[in-house]
Amino acid sequence: MKKEDLKKELFSYFKNFTVLLLVSIPLSLGISVTKSITKIEDKRVIWFIDLGIYNLIALIIVSFVVYWFISKRTKLTISIHYTKERLRELKINSKKNKRIIFEVNIEGNYKDLPEKIIIVFPNWIDTQPKRSKDLIFNDSENKYEIDLLKMINDTGKITEKRNFEIDLIGNEDVNNFVLIKPTIISKKRRIMTFIIKDGIKIELEGK
Secondary structure (H helix, E strand, C coil): CCHHHHHHHHHHHHHHHHHHHHHHHHHHCCCCHHHHHCCCCCHHHHHHHHHHHHHHHHHHHHHHHHHHHHHHCEEEEEEEEECCCCECEEEECCCCCEEEEEEEEEEEEHHHCCCEEEEECCCCEEEEECCCCCEEEECCCCEEEEEHHHHCCCCCEEEEEEEEEEEEEECCCCCEEEEECCEEECCCCCCCEEEEEECEEEEECCC
């Protein structure tokens, strides 16, 4: 199971638990809406009607809170893929360049952005980026860096999509492989930031 799928499942469990907790409070205190608005005397019927009413109210409250949270959060999606088909696996050799896409999508608030995104390649891969002032290359570490706070001009609500192209070629004639995943650099934990990171598996084909 992917990390993002696990987060969604855990969030669903948390949402259901919260609804159950909210419903149980008035029921355990003996508070009955049904008694106040009807003349029903059967305790079991009253309990089931109250359960339905409180469940509906709890769902509305939780849904409103979730909607508010989603509307206020910042979503950062980082993807490294090959071709328009967004392939997550790539085979390279020492004879021909292949181009990958380093994609950054941002929706939300500038103040919730982490400072930097970094990707590092092993020394058996030579890289050549397509010219971009926002993608900084450190040759000694074979590392690429994006300073998000400098890349984004707007300091309020933002919607931004950037694609960076990087050409790859192997510099050894041996078999090797690596999983390249972006790393987030942030000086503080950002509760209102939701980050999705997708990497790419690169395999070097030797002789």
